[in-house]
Amino acid sequence: MIYKQHYLNKTQDPLLTEVCYYNQLDDDQLDQLLNPGIIEPSSHPLFILAKDRILRAIEHQEKIIVCGDYDADGICSTSILVKTLRDLGAKVGYYIPHRFDEGYGLSLTTVNKALEKGYSLFILVDNGVSAFEALEKLNQEHVDSIILDHHEITEKISCSILIHPDVIEKQYQYSCGSALAYMLSLHLKPNPYLCSLAAIATIADVMDLWGYNRSLIQEGLMHMNHNDYPSLRALTDKTDALDELGVAFQIVPKINAIGRMNDDVTVHALVEYFCSEDRQHIMLKAEQIKAINExxxxxxxxxxxxxxxxxxxxxxxxxxxxxDFHEGIVGITAGQLSRKTKKPVIVLAHKDHSYKGSLRAPLGYDLRELLKDSLKYTLRYGGHALAAGIEIAENQYELFKKSVYTSTDGLTFSPSERLTIRFSSELYTIESYTRLMTYKPFGQGFELPEVEIDQALVISTTRLKNGYKWQVDVDGTMVDILCFNQCDETQFDKKQISCSGRLGLNNFRGKVSFSIVAESWT
Structure with missing residues (x-):
């Protein structure tokens, strides 16, 4: 535990001190905040090897295939390399597996089909370190493979070139697949638009915002706002500048919706969307993407x-x-239920003689440890402490449930409570909050804590189209509280309000004030 005084001594800023204390930053992270510098993309020899192999393939007119994944990082990393290779005149194809029919990663079936079509260089992005069967086939056929992946390495990888955060410089240890793909693209044909795609993917994949990721997101947002790229702006409802929060709420869900729904717009169509420079095509496809998200x-x-x-x-x-549950949506539903119940939740779609779904848990849990006695009944399980995917055979489902209940019902759990910062007019001023915003981006590893208010006096109430708004007095400071969920009529009539939520600034006719989007009520 690092105490507040340590941060105050370093920052001389009470509000920044609270945020640093909340995140328990170490001195290296503090230095990155207080003495920011631009971290250049990696020039590790592995990137040079990959560049040389790709340029040799282009020179000899070899067919290159980029193999990606169906989430935002997989789609963006595929788009980054496909666009780069097309701009270089390469003979390039790409493939992203169907989320439901094929599942994650490069399969042996895909490899065999690609080999039949004459592909002689395989580039795997945001996957690859667990594609053992596919890689073995490529080695048998003496076909080169380049892997740019950030997932955990559990066994030795047999490929031509492996570019992974574990094997390059420390400042790139939190890079996602798209960040690795973008750094490779810079060695081939630089394009600032691709920096924005890499920044979006880094936010989407909830990567730690330290080291190169801070510079990447700052630069990506700068290019996005300065150049107003049609394919990115068309996915937002905002007309002003986008920050990391805007990307997370406006762009990322629409990209992920395509992989989740696998509807009229496929993940392959989304790659074409991001690679397109045809404004009419972009606008038409953007409307389809937004409709699928709805x-x-x-x-x-x-x-x-x-x-x-x-x-x-x-x-x-x-x-x-x-x-009737949609397999692509079970993770979202599980997450929402877990937040409401404050328990681990498993949501499953029952189809084709098996149960497929997702698990989510509150902070403080470890799902694999919690379910270790029950995993023997599963066909597939993978993920991390707070989120995972699962598949259970129909004839094993009741045994799985019984095992989970038997092994967990007697346990006492203490999920970690989300900490908040108490709003006070002394700590939170327009000046101090504006100064705090200069330390963006906020996100994984450097979160902006929720703000809590206690027994604030209600000055006025307003019914909105999709929620409620209260104006309250907190120590003499007027704050708007907005509620778009978990609201009811009894809260609307309250004379005093206690809640916590996300703090922001309103600017109405030149007057700047605070607002809180309420997330929980006390």
């Missing part, structure tokens, strides 16, 4: 309405299944 919201809302029993479920781990 459909995703509707499907999730329907699924949430079916899960009301979870709120009163007596078990330590909540398990819910339904044949």
């Amino acid at each position: 459909k995703r919201k509707s499907v999730n809302s329907t699924m949430m309405n079916k899960t009301s029993s979870a709120l009163s479920d007596p078990h330590a781990v909540v398990i819910i299944d339904d044949p």
Whole structure:
């Protein structure tokens, strides 16, 4: 535990001190904040080797295939390399597996089909370190493979060139697949637009915002706002400058919706969208992408309405299944239920003689450790402490449930409480908050804490189209509280309000004031 006085001595800024204390930053991270510098992209010899192999393939007119993944990082990293290689005149194709029919990673089936079509250089982005069967086939056929992946290496990788955060310089240790792809693209044909794609993917993949990632996101946002790229601006509802929060809420969900829904716009069409320079095509496709995201919201809302029993479920781990659940949305539903119940939640779609779904847990849990006695009943399980994917055979499902309940119902859990900073007119002034914003980007590893207010006096109330707004007095400071969920009529009529949520600034007719988007009520 690092104490507040240490941060105050370093920063001489009470509000920044609170944020540093919340995140428990070490001295190296503090130095990155207080003495920021631009970290240049890596020039590690592995990037040079990869560049040389790619240029040799182009020179000899070899066919190159880029193999990606169906999430935002996989789509962006595929787009980065496909656009770069096309601009270089390469014979390049690409493939992203179907989320439901094929699952994650490069398969042996895809390798065999690509080899039949004459591809002689495989570039794997945001996947590869666990594609053992596919890589073995490529080695047998003496076909070169380049892997740019950031997932955990569990076994020795047999490929021609492996570019991974574990094997390059320390300042790139938090790089996602798109960041690695972007750094490779800089050695081939620099394009600032691709920096913005890499920044979006870094935000989407919730990577730690230290080392190169701080510079990458700052530069990517700068290019995005300065150049107003049609393919990115068309995905937002904002007309002003985008920051990391705007990207996370406006752009990332729309990209991920395509992989989740796999609807009229496929992940392959999304790669073409990001590679296109045809404004008319971009505008038309953007409307389709936004429509699919709205459909995703509707499907999730329907699924949430079916899960009301979870709120009163007596078990330590909540398990819910339904044949009508959408396999691509179960992770979102599980996350929302976990936040509401403050328990680990498993949401499963029952289809084709198996149960496929997602697990989510509050801070303080470790899902693999929690379910270690029950994993023997699963066909597939993968993920990390707070989120995972799972598949269970139909004839093993009841055994799995019984095992989970038996092994967890008697345990006592202490999930970590999300800390907040108490709002006070002394700590939070327009000047101090504006100064804090100069330390952007905020995100994983450097989170902006939620702000808490206690028994604030309600001055006025307003019903909004999709929620409520209160103007309250906090120590003489007027604050607008906005609520778009978890609200009811009784809260609307309250004379005093206690809540926590995300703080921001309003600028109305030149008057700047604070607002809080409420996330929880006390």
